[in-house]
Amino acid sequence: MNTHEILEMIVGWLWGLPLIFLVLFVGLYFTLGSKLFQFGYFPHILKETFGKVFQRKSKKEKEEKGILTPFQAVSTAIGGSVGVANIGGVATAIAVGGPGAVFWMWVTALFSMMTKTVEVTLSVYYRNTDENGDPYGGPSYYMEKGLGEEKNFRFWQIPAFLFGAGIFTTFFLTVQNYTIAEAVSSTFNIGMIPVSLFLLLLIYLIIYGGIQRVGDVASKLVPFMCIFYVIAGLFVIFKNYGEIIPAFSLIFDSAFNGMAAVGGFTGAVIAQVIRMGVARAVYSNEAGWGTSPMIHSTAKTDHPIKQGMWGAVEVFVDTIIVCTITALTIIITGVWSSGLDGATLTLTAFETEIGQIGRIVITISIFLFGLTTSTGWYTYYEILLRHLFDKTGKVTTKYKILTAYKWLYPIPGTLMVVYAVVNQLPGKAVWYFADIASAIPTFINLIVILILSKKFFTLLHDYKARYLNIGTVDPDFSVFYEDKVKKQNKTN
Helix, strand or coil: CHHHHHHHHHHHHHHHHHHHHHHHHHHHHHHHCCCCCCCCHHHHHHHHHHHCCCCCCCHHHHCCCCCEEEHHHHHHHHHHHHHHHHHHHHHHHHHHHHCHHHHHHHHHHHHHHHHHHHHHHHHCCCECCCCCCEEEEEHHHHHHHHHHCCCCCCCCCCHHHHHHHHHHHHHHHCCCCHHHHHHHHHHCCHHHHHHHHHHHHHHHHHCHHHHHHHHHHHHHHHHHHHHHHHHHHHHHHCCCHHHHHHHHHHHHHHHCCCCCECCECCEEEEHHHHHHHHHHHHHHHHCCCCHHHHHHCCCCCCCCCHHHHHHHHHHHHHHHHHHHHHHHHHHHHHHHHHHCCCCHHHHHHHHHHHHHHHHHHHHHHHHHHHHHHHHHHHHHHHHHHHHHHHHHCCHHHHHHHHHHHHHCCCCCCCCHHHHHHHHHCCCHHHHHHHHHHHHHHHHHHHHHHHHHHHHHHHHHHHHHHHCCCCCCCCCCCCCCCHHHHHHHHHHH
């Protein structure tokens, strides 16, 4: 067996029926348990998120504990998720699973809006305040406090270690640098390795300023790059408006019937269609993966649910809007069955309708998407490292490790490009690395948030009582775990 076949076998096993079922089940469980919160309260969610971006902050809001504003946090999170997966990943899902994979991406995303809300909410609720007064949180934190302290599970370190180890595999098995290098190289006829080195330097410039600078850059780049890409995609789609309905018909039909071989497309059975759709949805919007809740936990907010709603918006923007634009562009232009995959397939779709200018526009989008994704992920690893070394109690050691990590972070992405170029790996093989890296932490994190579901529903009930006048407010309820512990210590 060659490398490509081995990777395909591993992905088929990791993203088999158990994990696909778990991803869909957890999303459905929280959707029903919250009484369809992401659907019934969608106008409220938009009002409390995007609706407040440009409002002046009150004195109380300015004094809230946090490193980033809610918008900077979600921009960093969207920058970390809306990236090459939306362009190269969606293209690969269609190239391997056919147009039907798009349907399963939609289904996963609609339910996962609630999954992301839960992750973010728990991360903010259970977050820690460090020696500088800055808050940090994430799955490893709610494993320690929710499982360990509240539920007295003495072995909480085991799932936390497995989760952290799974996340850190993406430190080495990263596709951001590769996809950018692939796109720029094929468009401007520049070697992939020189492009990769240039990206490495840009990443260093941004992460040098730490999480604060990453959030600042993301809040400026992310809105621009999303609007830029969506407008280009809509132009292609409406230019071929007569193909829109046939494209949707093809998506729905092949979602349940698989897809026979056509053109350069090799065909896909229904299991492969579903697997590719669910796996790419998770890798794209990261719902259930446990990644973006880490940056959300640093946001200034007075209630965990408020930041949790940004999680729902994040998934909606990422998959329902941006991924759909990519998918329809590829299907409507007919290039999906050309035998191409990855970023090259998306670039070809735009070039078919807009010419070389279209290809250049989307290459710039890929470059910006990949840059914000790479810098966004830097913050996730930093927060995991902070939690790990906070447990040692050695502040000096922690900062030495964080400094070394800052210098090492961009290097593996460049090495992945060198490895792919030297070994002539196809784009599909590189994306299999991404699927492997996302499977393990997703499985662990989904199990944990199911166990902690009661806490989420309690927080949601409190939010509805406080801000929607639904139910009665409990004056003794603490909306942050640290406040709850302080009250208990005073009582004792």
